[in-house]
Structures are given as structure tokens and as C-alpha cells.
Amino acid sequence: MSYNTPNITLPKFTYYKADNLADALSLLKQYNGKARVLAGGIELFKQMRQRLIVPEHIIDIKGIEELRKIDVTDRGIEIGPAVTAVELQKSEIIREKCPPLFKAASFMGDRILQNSVTIGGNLTSGLPCTEGVPALMSMDSVLEVRSAERSRILPVSDLILNIRKTTLNSDEIITKIIVPYNGGLSGGYLKLLNASEMAVANVAVALFSAKRKLRLAMGAVNVKPYYFDESTLGWKWNESIEENIRLALNAIGSTIKPMAYNRVASAEYRGEIAKVLAARALKELFRGA
């Protein structure tokens, strides 16, 4: 796929600024299929300039207060989808309790874009390289998704369907991102670029040592991110890290099917880099633990 965009202007649409969630959901319902949610706009306007999508209505959700909060609740850490990448990095809660996301946020486009990019938009962009998905997957996160009629819980790992395609219905909005751990989590995030802003691979790791839970999620390697836990990694808590990394790399190697996407990298290189990053991330994780 090419991201060439000959146009400078955006196609015509009507803009709505929603003050509350109910308004946004009812507008989405009213214009179902012809409306799009606007968060940071960084992906949306790009696609519109390219005329990949031409929505007639744009519903701006940034003004909805409840979508902009980060809270600690009994469900864990709850993050509003309209929280920006900069806000994630400024948040003590995220820094302390969601380290993979904290680090991933610093990669969500450059520093200026990060004032606009939202975590909800990042997840929903559906690009294989976006950081939010593996970072949140490594923490077993789920999404609260709502339409005018109903609300459901969707694991982040079930969000991505294909490139720029998610399992959200066109009348649904992500209203919350829930990380089910409140503390006790260490983690890391690594990414590698190859002469493009598009990652070859990104790897998130999270360790919940008290419960001996280890997670590793990998983006950009294929259309959908990969998810591993201690058992799929073949982890042996009594073995040396060296032996464990060897086991993990074997497991990863036999699971992932790297793709050659958009000429950023060959499948072979992606696969190798995914493993190198995984090894480094695990090593750093246990060194720091």
C-alpha cells in the first residue's frame, strides 16, 4: 500500500463538537456509516486527504471530559481514549503502573504530534506499527466499547482485524481503556525503524512478578500483533534467564509469521528483529526486576 497523498485539501464534511458521550453516540447512530469520530485527527485526516475514506460527518470527541481522564479504580487503571500521548507521559499513574504504555507513548509520532495523538485514535488507526496495541496487550488490557444502544468489553488483543480495519462497529466508540493491574508491574518497550517512520518491529514486555505472570506482545511483525504469556513462551521460572530467552526465542520463532509490508522490511528481517528486540526487552526486564 502506498501512502502518497496528492491532495492538500480535505474533502467536504460537517463538523460536530460533542460535549458529552450521549451526544456523540447518538450522532454516530444517526449518521451511521457516514460519520467518523475525530480524536487527534492525525490518522483520520491523512486518510481523508488520500480519499481513502470520505466521511460526511465528523464527530469531535475531544471535548468530552470523561474521555480525557486517567483514574485508578477497582477495575485497575482506567484511561480515557482521548488522553493524548503527551498526557500519558506526564501521568504519574501511567509512569508507575503501566511502564510499557508509558514508554510506548513516547514513540507515538514525534513530540509535536504527541500533543494531538490520542491513545484511542492510536489503537483504532489499525496500522500494524502503532504502539498502543502491543503496549496495552502486554498488560492484558481491555476496552470498554459503547454504542447508543449497548456497551461491551473487548480485549485489546481482539481489536485489530486487518490493516486499518478493527472489530469496532461503525456506531461504536472506545470509551475506556482498562489495564487490569493496579501496580506491581514492571515492563519495557522497544522499537526498531528501518529508514522509514514505520516500525520493523515493536516489542512490549510486562512482568507481574508477584503472580509470576510474564507477557510479551509484538507489533508490526504482522497485521495483527502477537501475544505471548509465560506458558506460550515456554518460560521456566527456575531456569537461568539465558536458557529462558533461548526457549522464548524458539517459541516466538515458531509462532510468528512475519510479513513484508509496505517495503519497510523483508519478512526475514522482521522476524529476526522481532527476536532480537524480544531478547533485549526480556534481558532488560529481568535485569531491572
Added chain:
Amino acid sequence: MRTITLTVNGLSKEVSVNDNEVLLNVLRDKLGVTSVKAACWKGECGLCTVLLNGLPVKSCMTLAVEADGKEVITAEGLYSDDRAKKLQESFVKHGALQCGFCTPAFIVTSHHVLSKEPDIDGEDLKKELSGIICRCGTYYQIYDAVRDARKYYKKEH
């Protein structure tokens, strides 16, 4: 068409815009603020960066209607800010510009960075400025200019 109100470099402006117009074009074409440049029209080059309510944003990726009621600051406006003027002077002195097309964006962004973090240095500073491309490659000079201007942004100053 709808009418929005913007404060641009301290002056309140009313301007009628289409919903699909981005802030970049309204600033340049309707309000004559041509310090705001563009080189990609899709968020990649950073040349269209302005301060919107104090935060740097890429104005090609921001609708004009989103900016309704907000304050926009650009490089020409910063001349009247004492510290920013020193920053501009530092750019001049260090030769932190060649063709100058990217310079206004670097000025507004580094002004923002120094305002919030006057001690910034090294990799952190580079990262903060990573959203703007300078094809003439003046990064070394900009880095020196911004570091040199830090003193003007520190409290005691």
C-alpha cells in the same frame, strides 16, 4: 461556512471558515499569517507548527473549527515576547537557519520547550525538536542556539 473566533498573536480575529478547512490554510490564506509554512500537508514535516493554547500542534492536521475560541501564537507574534526575542536572536547569532523555511516552526517549538523546561539538554532536547524536518540540516546550529537561549528562560532571569 461558520464564523470562528481566534486570538492570533494577541489580536482577536473573526473569520468564516468551511468545516473542512485546516487551521494552516485559514492562518495563511485568510489571516495572512505566512510565517506558518507547509511542506507535507500530512503531519510529517512539522513546518506548520503553531502554538494552540500554548501547545505546539501541526496546523495542517488541525481543523480551523477545532481552534474556535483558542489562542494561536506564531513566530511573528513571538517577537514581542522578551524571552522569545532573545531566542530568535540566538538563532541569528548561531546561524541556525539556512533557507529559513523551517525556522518559524523551530522558533515556536523551542520557545514552548524552553518555557516549560528551561534546563533541557542533550537527547531530551533533540527529542523535543524531532517533529520538524530541516532539509538544510541546521540541526547542529539550532541545538546550540536553543541551549544558548536557555538562560533567558530560567526563573532568575
Added chain:
Amino acid sequence: MSNKFVGKEVPQTDSWLKVTGTLKYAFDINFPGTLYAKLATSKLPHAKIKNIDVSEALKVKGVVTVVTGRDLPYRLGLYLSDRDVLAVDKVRWIGHPVAAVVADSLAAAEEAAERVSIEYEPLEPVLTVERALEKDSPLVHEKLGEYRVFPGFKPVPGTNIANVFELKHGEAEKVLEEQDIIIVEETYSLPQISHGAMETQNVLAWWRFDDYIELWTSIQSPFATRFLMADAMGLPVNRVIVHAPPSGGAFGLKAGLGWEPLVALLSRKVGHRPVKLILSRAEQMTIAPVRDGFIAKVRAGFKRDGRFIAYQADFYLDAGAYADYTVNVAKTAGYSADGAYDIPNVHIRSMAVYTNKIPTTAMRGFGHPENHWPLEQTIDRAARKLGMNPVEIRRINLVKPGESVRATGDRVRADEGDPQKVLSMLADAIALNHVEKPEEPWKVRAKGISLLVKAPSQPPNAGASAIVKFNEDGTVDVLTGNGSMGQGTPTSLAIIAAEEFGIPLERVKVNQLEMVNTDSNPYTWQTVGSRGLFSDGSALLKAIDDAKEQIRETASRVFKVPVEDVEVSGGYVSSRTHPWIKKEIREFAMGYTYPDGTTVGSAVIGRGSYAPVLNTFLDSDGQGSNTVFHTYGGTGVELEIDLLTGQVKVLKAIQVYDVGKAIDKLLIKGQMDGGFIMGLGAALYEELKFDKDGGVVNANFFDYYMPHFEDMTAEMESYTVETPQKDGPLGARGVGEQVMVGVAPAIANAIYNALGVSINELPITPEKLWKTIKDQKPELMERAAKSLYGEKIQGVSQI
């Protein structure tokens, strides 16, 4: 002379306009009522146009007209008139403009352009140089034989060869067969890259009712644009008025003629209203020219003592669908292929070849990033074979100023520069033999160097002129034709004028409104090839002399001394023999007026012009004298290589150039550092990628990565050598392009020296280096992998 300004660090004169964003570029210029143009482009690489349906486009509200190629029967080109204004009868690449829409808003124009529907009859596309050169290849230009050709170029009608150039010096082939010679033989290549000038090409054209054409356009060579425009339209030259505001970067993209004819013709078509065309970034990288792709097959012979005695090479430039300027790049890469070395036997064949891909044009370095890529790597490979040090082998092969003869038969001038000194400074600064070990065991440190030399590539009569006007208060206005694009030449010219008159720099202004206007500024051929300071500066010095002469004549009458006795310097006019007779220059600006009103002399206005001395076209063996100065330089790098990912990080970079005379040290440093950054992009990242039909897929800054702030990883050391050029302005030579030429070869050489792997193809992306190590030295990678995975850390059980 006191040298108050020369050799100091003087910021560009327009700096305050730049930092406040108030400098006006062509991009910023608009008139009320301006209409906007947008192009509809080809989706196929090679096809006959069967039909163009514009009816849907015309229905879009706000559209004024839609124009197609047949409406605009003009041929364009500087060296070879191979260009159409819009595609006529057939399309030649994906992106070839087929129709132009004019509307009252950009939005309407864009919408309409999408609705132009083009019916094609596909033809077999020619997508590689190899295919293009086969006997049965389809032709990109069937009518090549009918195009107008500038002297010195040789297109081959009936083939896809747009130009073939040959350089013969000695007997390279024969020597290469001799015994006891070390042969280094390789094929190298470079991809097409984008100039990446931040201001995309844009033109505001107004074809006036009196049939004068005014253009406000983002270009670097106002006079060339004017001439080529008038020439193409069949108009007298002065009917075209080019306003050239400073460019937001140019790098060769904006030399010659761009979209001006199209937009001017559109303006005429819509009832003489002003029309503006602004290319989007994707358009800039799909429909407008880029730098050529390059293949070099080289064979080099060295004696056991390290003497480089024969060099034979074939260069193929993938010129894309239009080769207008690239024919000269091919020639230049050919005649300067021997670089900074004295090689007794040289045979080069260099050709520009048409393909059905994006057209190509000049870019910073003009053939030298191309020819130094094989040459400088060849030297390092020979050094390794001979067990020599890269510095030593260069030292014994460098040209000797005043003695050596280039492969063109041109003698290396004695005052041309000091390549040995450049090499020594580079060698001392980089210290090739001291390579440290990085902390992480899977990384390796590496050092490498490259030398380079470059002269402007220009026709023998590439002249320049300048005017120096005095104002009532003794301030001075300098007019030149030098296009401003960030290189800072106008500032250097101001420094020269201030220095020569001895007046404060603030009292000198170069080019009104920072803009060149072909009606009021004097002629210069082009602002290319690093020739600006040299050529325009030489003209300016003559204009200054002329102005001084006028002042001296007046003063001789006022002082009642002979003209020869009058001296103008240091801000004063004085008598040499009676130094107490002295007045400020400003008193003579409008002639000298006595207290009673009697006036002697009149307003001072000096004029000067310059043309290269005794330059010629090269003959059919590439022999002749076609250069005015050569700038020598060198680049050294220290890298850190990650053996497991192939990532390269530059830790240190050295730049050394013999600039003749450093007029403005701040600007030179800016060029050296900036050129390094641009060179780094070409070395590590930049490459236009094509799909199977030859369409550019990464025409944006997301997929086409250019250096960002974080890429400023290298500690920079830049040095100048100052070996004055006798006929250079104050001894100076140009340096604007040289600064990027050596970067890629230095990096490749560093990798080669450290790992023993050869990379013959740019860019050296992480993946490419990773693959190269894996293929050529798998043991390095295995060792590195062990160091990452194999090191013992505490058992996990302990946590």
C-alpha cells in the same frame, strides 16, 4: 587590509526575517483573485492516450478550465528539449501530468483533477536501465532525433540513450591487462533520491494583457528560468519577468525550468488572470524530477606500491522519462570520474538512459555523489588488498597542483588548493588506527574516510554580472542575479562589498527585498554548481573597482591630485602622497558638492561582469578545459555498528575543505554541518522505492525518511584550509555541494574497514547492512548473538 568582516562569523543578512517568519517566499505570494491549478496525472508507466474526458471535471463548482497536452504544443529543455508541457499522445511514467485544472479554489481544483478520466492503450514499460539498453526495448522517446540538443551532448536516436559521454586518457584497458597489477573490480549503485527541499515547487504566473509574463516562482536560477521560458514560448527574453524570492531549499531541483510554462499558459487561457500551482509533497515526489539512479561498473588497476594506474568505468544513469538536465549529470560524472587522483590511464563511458520512471534532474553534487561512490570505495578496497593504510594510498595518488594533468587533459592549477593538506588534517582528526571497543559486545566501532573534489559543471560562457549603487548617504546597494536558497551567498557578497569599501556591513544591502527580479537585477547564468560566490563575487569585485574608479576621478578633481594618487579604502577617499587629504566615501556618493553648490562628478554606480577564461566544450574523447575552480575536501566518520540489527550510529564526523578564503565562517560551518546531515540521509536512509510498474510508492516523509533532529548523533568537527585561488574573489572558492559528497563513501569505507564486508549500494539501511553481514560474515553475527543471549544473568527463580 583590515579584514573587518571577511573571515568572521556573520549571520545571513535576512536572518531576522527568517526567525520571525516574515521573509516572503514564492509560497507566500498571492494576489486577490488568484486561481489555483491542479494536475491530473497518469496511472500507467507507458501508454498511448486514447481519450481524455474532462466533462466531469468541468462540472465541479468553481472550475474555470481544464487543459490537456495538445492545447500546449511547446517543447521544453535546457540541454535536450525532451519535455512536453503536459503529456501529448502518450504518457511516460506513473505521475506524468496529463491535464491541468484551473479553479477558483484549491479544493475545487483538487476535486476536479480527480474527475479527469483518461483512457489508455498500455504499452510495454521500460523500467530498468538493463531493459532500456536492449536492442528490442520499447522507446521512451521515439522522436529523440528531432529534439534540440545543446552543443556537447550526444543522444542516440532510435535507442533510449539520452546522452553518451566518453573520456579517454592513456590506455586504461591495455594497462589493466598487464601483469603484476592489482585489480579491483566491482559494480556499485545509487538509488533515485528526492531533493527534499522543504518548499515544494510552486509558481504564480500572470500572463499580462500586454503579453508580458510575470512569474513569482520558487527557483534558484532566475535568468535561466527566464531564458528557457522565453525560448520555449518563442518570445523575446525580456517579455518574461521572473521574480525570484528566496527559495525554501533548492538543491538543484529548482535550477532550469520547472512548471513556469504550464502555469503561464494556464494564466493566458483563463483570461490573463493570475494562476498559482503548488505541488503537494506527493506530487513533488512523483511528478517532478528527482536525482538519477546510478550504476557504475568499475575496474581499477594498482601497482604493488599503491600507485593507481588505470581506471575503467561504465556509468549508467537511470534518467527516467525526461533527461533534460541529467544528460549533463552523466557527462559531469564522466569527466570528473578520476576525482582527486592522478591516474595516468582512464577510460570512462557515462550514459543517461531513459526509462518509464520519474524524470530526473540536477541535484547537489551533480554527478559527484555518483562518481565518488565507486571511486572512493575502490581506493579502500585496493588499500586492503595491498596491505596499505587508506590515508597512505590516497597520499601517493593525489593530484599535484601545478604538475598533474586531469583525465580531461586539463592541467591541475598550482593555486587550485592543497589536497595533501586536506588529507593530513583529515587523517589527524580521525586517527584511523585508534578504534575503541564499545560497551555492548554486539556492537563494533569503525572509522573511515573519503576525499573528494568538485568543480562547477557549466558551459564555457557561464557568466555573471553585478551592479554597485551608491545612495545619497553613502550606503551601498549591490545587485546580482544570485538566487538565494539558504546558501548565504548574498551575505558573502555583502561582506565583500563592505570590506572593499571599508564601510560597515549594515550599510550594504544585496538584492532589494531579498528578491531577484530579472528586470532590475543583472544577469548571472545560474545559481548552481557552487559557482555563485566565485562567479558573482568576481563580477562584484569588478563592479566595486568600477565604482571606485568613478570616485577616484571625482576625488582627483576635488583634491587636485592625479587619479592614480587617489585611494578608496577603509571608508575614506584619500591621497596616497598627501594622506592628510582625506574625505569620507559618502561625500562622493552623488558626486562631490562644494558648499556653494557646485558639484563635481555624479551618482556612483559601478558595473562589473565576469566570464570564465578560456573554457571550452570537451571534445569527443572528453578532452578540454571546462572548469574554473576545484574545491578539495574530505570527510571522516566514526561509527558504531549493531551487528544484530544492522543499525549504524555515527559518533563522530570530520569535514575538511579547502575553501580558498573563508569569507564567512559561520556560513561555511553551516554548509559543512548541513551538508553532512544531507549526506547522512543519502548514505543511510534515502531511496525512492518503486512498485512493479515503476510508480514511486514512498512519496511522503513517513516512508521516505530524511534526517531528523535525533540523527544528529555525531560530534562534528569541521576545518577549513585556505589556499587562495588567484582569480577567486579574495581567493575564495565554492563549497555548497562538496560538503555532502564524501559522506556516503566514508561511511561505507568505515564499515568495510571494520567488518570486511562490502556494501556497493545505497542506502545502507539497517536491513541492508544486516543482510550483508549475514551473507558475507555470518560468524560476526553469530558471535554477537552469543554475547546477547549467552551471557549469564541471575536465575529467574530468584525473583
